[in-house]
Amino acid sequence: MHIIKRIWRFYYEGFRNMGPLGKKLWIIVLIKLFIMFAILRLFFFPDVLQQQFSTDKERSEHVINEISKP
Amino acid sequence: MEEALVDWSRAQFALTAMYHWLFVPLTLGLSFIMAIMETIYFKTGNEKWKKTTRFWMTLFGINFAIGVATGIILEFEFGTNWSNYSWFVGDIFGAPLAIEGIMAFFLESAFLAVMFFGWEKVSKKFHLTATWLVALGSNLSALWILVANGWMQNPVGMHFNPETARNEMGNFWEVLFNPTAIDKFLHTISSGYVIGSLFVIGISSWYILKNRHLQFARRSMLVGAVFGIVSSLFIVLTGDSSANHVSDTQPMKLAAMEGLYEGQEGAGLVAIGVLNPKKTVNNDEQAFHFRISIPRLLSLLAERDMDAFVPGMRDLVHGNENQGLPPTREKMKKGDQALKALNSYNQAQKAGKDSLASAHLETFQNNYPLMGYGYFEEPEEVVPPVGLTFYSFHFMVILGFYFLLLFVLVIWSNINDTIGRKRWLLRAALYTIPLGYLASMLGWVVSEVGRQPWTIQDLLPVKVSTSHLNAANVELTFWLFAGIFTILLIAEVSIMVRQIKIGPK
Numbered sequence: 001m002h003i004i005k006r007i008w009r010f011y012y013e014g015f016r017n018m019g020p021l022g023k024k025l026w027i028i029v030l031i032k033l034f035i036m037f038a039i040l041r042l043f044f045f046p047d048v049l050q051q052q053f054s055t056d057k058e059r060s061e062h063v064i065n066e067i068s069k070p
Numbered sequence: 071m072e073e074a075l076v077d078w079s080r081a082q083f084a085l086t087a088m089y090h091w092l093f094v095p096l097t098l099g100l101s102f103i104m105a106i107m108e109t110i111y112f113k114t115g116n117e118k119w120k121k122t123t124r125f126w127m128t129l130f131g132i133n134f135a136i137g138v139a140t141g142i143i144l145e146f147e148f149g150t151n152w153s154n155y156s157w158f159v160g161d162i163f164g165a166p167l168a169i170e171g172i173m174a175f176f177l178e179s180a181f182l183a184v185m186f187f188g189w190e191k192v193s194k195k196f197h198l199t200a201t202w203l204v205a206l207g208s209n210l211s212a213l214w215i216l217v218a219n220g221w222m223q224n225p226v227g228m229h230f231n232p233e234t235a236r237n238e239m240g241n242f243w244e245v246l247f248n249p250t251a252i253d254k255f256l257h258t259i260s261s262g263y264v265i266g267s268l269f270v271i272g273i274s275s276w277y278i279l280k281n282r283h284l285q286f287a288r289r290s291m292l293v294g295a296v297f298g299i300v301s302s303l304f305i306v307l308t309g310d311s312s313a314n315h316v317s318d319t320q321p322m323k324l325a326a327m328e329g330l331y332e333g334q335e336g337a338g339l340v341a342i343g344v345l346n347p348k349k350t351v352n353n354d355e356q357a358f359h360f361r362i363s364i365p366r367l368l369s370l371l372a373e374r375d376m377d378a379f380v381p382g383m384r385d386l387v388h389g390n391e392n393q394g395l396p397p398t399r400e401k402m403k404k405g406d407q408a409l410k411a412l413n414s415y416n417q418a419q420k421a422g423k424d425s426l427a428s429a430h431l432e433t434f435q436n437n438y439p440l441m442g443y444g445y446f447e448e449p450e451e452v453v454p455p456v457g458l459t460f461y462s463f464h465f466m467v468i469l470g471f472y473f474l475l476l477f478v479l480v481i482w483s484n485i486n487d488t489i490g491r492k493r494w495l496l497r498a499a500l501y502t503i504p505l506g507y508l509a510s511m512l513g514w515v516v517s518e519v520g521r522q523p524w525t526i527q528d529l530l531p532v533k534v535s536t537s538h539l540n541a542a543n544v545e546l547t548f549w550l551f552a553g554i555f556t557i558l559l560i561a562e563v564s565i566m567v568r569q570i571k572i573g574p575k
Contacts, residue, residue: 014187021128021569022186025135028561035554036142044547047149048537049157056234061416063157063235067534068413 078544079151079536084518085548086143088511089555093137093562095510098212098259099266100130101205103297105198107290112198122289124189125574126270127201129566131186136562141215143551151544155525155535160236162228162245163218170214177207212262213255220251222526223517224319230438232412232431233419249315254517257308260301261510264473267298268499268506271480273570275496278489286574292484298477305470310371317372317380320527322452323520325383326459328368331357333382333390338363339371342464345457351384351450383456387449398449405444408437442529451531454522462515469509476502 018026049059104126111119145167148156156163184192184200192200221227227244228237239245271294277287316324324330329345330337343361366376373380379393389397411434418427446452476499483489489496521527525535 010187010191011183013191014183017187021565022131024565025132028558029135029138032558033139036139036146040143040550041146044550045143045146045150048153048539050149059157060234060236063154064232064412064416066154067158067235067530068409068416 072541074541075539075544076533076536078541078548079147079539080532082151082544082548082551083144083147085555086140086147086551087518088514089551089559090137090140090144091511091514092507092559093133093140094212095262095265095507096133096269097130097137097208098262099264099297099301100126100133100269101201101208101266102263103266103270103293104130105201105205106293106297108198108201110293112194118285118289121574122286123201125286126290127185128569129269129273132562132565132569134182136558136565140555140558151537151539152525152535153537155530157236158530158535159222159526160228160231160234161239162221162225162237165239165242166214166218166245170211173207173214174211177203178211181207209259212259216255216258217246217248217251219517220248220254221245222524223254223521224248224250224315225526225529232415232434249311250319253308253312253315257305257312257513260305260308261513263301264298264305264470265506265510267294267301267477268473268503270294271298271476272500272503275499276570277573279493279496279500283573284490288484288489291480291489295477295480295484298473299481302470302474302477309467309470313371314374320521321381322383322386323454323459323516324372325381325386326454326456326520327463327516329357329361329456329460330368330380330382331384333379333385333393333395335369335379336366336377337368337372337380338365339367340460340464342468343460345460347457351387351453383453387452398443398446398452401440401443402446402449404437404440405442405446407444408434408441409444411437412441438529440528442524442526442531442534445531445534446523451523454520459516459520462512462519466509466512466516469505469512473502473506473509 049062053059053062104123107119107123107126110116111123148163181200181203184197185204188197188200225237226248227239227241229240230237245251271291274287274291274294277283278291313324316327325333328337328340329343331349331351340358341362341364343363344359346356346359349355349357369378369380370376372378381390381393381395385393385395387398389395389400411430415427415430415434418424418430443452479495480489480499483492483495523531523533525532
């Protein structure tokens with residue numbers, strides 16, 4: 001428990017005492033992750049097979065059909 | 071599959087991968103350089119080395135933060151644009167990518183915090199260990215993704231399940247120790263080390279040119295140059311090993327890299343040359359307008375025998391009976407048989423005709439290693455874009471030797487104490503930073519364009535790998551990415567430049 005407390009303290013103080021450059025970089029990272037996961041992933045990059053078919057069997061049949069007709 | 075869709079899907083993937091690769095190699099190289107610098111600080115206790123390490127660590131942090139997660143978009147694209155391919159590769163990709171995620175999370179994320187927050191809070195030894203673990207973690211992350219790429223170039227250690235249309239991992243160790251993957255990993259990370267070295271030397275040169283932080287710059291430069299020389303020599307070794315394996319597993323790629331149309335015994339390696347764009351595998355035009363070759367070196371590199379036969383593109387397309395090379399048309403027939411048998415097998419399975427199904431299964435399994443050839447209409451389709459592959463390869467090699475020369479000159483001038491007077495060398499070092507990235511990108515072009523038309527060598531061509539999407543939508547996301555990544559790049563460069571101008575504190 002003591003160790004977990006020390007690790008928590010280490011991270012907490014690290015983030016609290018972070019300089020302006022570190023804060024700027026964290027803002028860029030968070031904006032980037034938001035754009036990637038909340039915008040690009042949701043609206044532009046659906047998993048096609050997950051979206052179009054509900055079971056792995058259907059997905060397999062679809063891909064077999066796709067790849068076995070040259 | 072619609073040609074525009076395949077082209078835009080490829081362009082989008084290439085754009086994303088190349089932008090991602092703008093950030094990765096500096097992380098790989100700079101992490102080891104700062105670990106070496108911190109080791110010197112740990113051994114000597116000299117505070118100047120601590121200052122030096124902390125400065126490069128700041129630049130590492132900027133690059134890491136801007137570049138982090140840019141590779142995730144590639145995984146999004148697998149599911150959206152390359153769904154047939156993603157399904158087909160099955161768990162071969164899943165396992166290495168999962169390990170990569172765990173490695174990246176535990177090693178990089180945990181110890182990165184110690185590296186940045188821990189200077190005054192943990193012991194010197196623990197801090198140094200954290201820095202080395204960040205370097206190792208970054209490089210091990212690269213291992214797993216390159217294992218996946220190596221498998222695509224040389225698929226081993228799996229078996230295809232015709233009922234699920236997925237490749238299943240047969241032998242994890244065979245996939246991990248695939249010679250193509252190991253070569254690719256070592257060659258790629260060492261190119262990152264060279265970029266890290268060029269970056270450190272280039273920035274240090276700028277300080278010397280500006281007459282600022284001279285001692286710091288020379289200290290950094292020396293570490294960068296020594297690390298650069300060692301890495302460059304390692305690149306030569308891994309490049310040689312790669313060429314040797316490419317000749318076994320992707321002979322068409324090797325022939326395209328060298329513009330070799332007609333196979334030869336004792337084949338020479340082209341040092342410089344200008345290709346004749348009219349030359350094809352079906353005509354008798356000269357392959358080159360001009361070339362200077364090193365006699366018999368290609369045979370030596372490819373086959374470890376100066377007199378060995380190296381097949382040309384023509385031999386691989388039309389066959390060469392004397393050398394036991396079958397024509398591509400023969401492979402196309404086998405591929406066609408595999409595809410038909412796969413279809414028939416599944417129909418027989420559905421109809422409950424077990425004995426018929428097992429007969430089709432046997433035909434399929436016998437021809438599966440060449441299944442991908444069944445998708446081609448003409449044998450010439452197996453030839454990759456020769457010009458792009460050839461010139462990319464040769465520019466990469468020329469740049470590689472130029473970097474080696476630069477590292478030697480920088481070390482020599484530092485030892486002689488003449489570096490400050492050699493302003494041409496300092497300027498050359500500064501302007502060489504982008505050339506390092508160029509060389510590394512060219513390496514990827516050789517690897518990925520040179521293996522066309524395949525996504526997975528001999529099994530799945532690019533045109534069958536893509537999802538059925540609207541080409542206009544793929545084009546839209548291409549430009550969207552181009553915009554986002556360009557903004558990220560501008561952010562990186564501007565923050566980095568500002569920090570460099572501030573200099574070490």
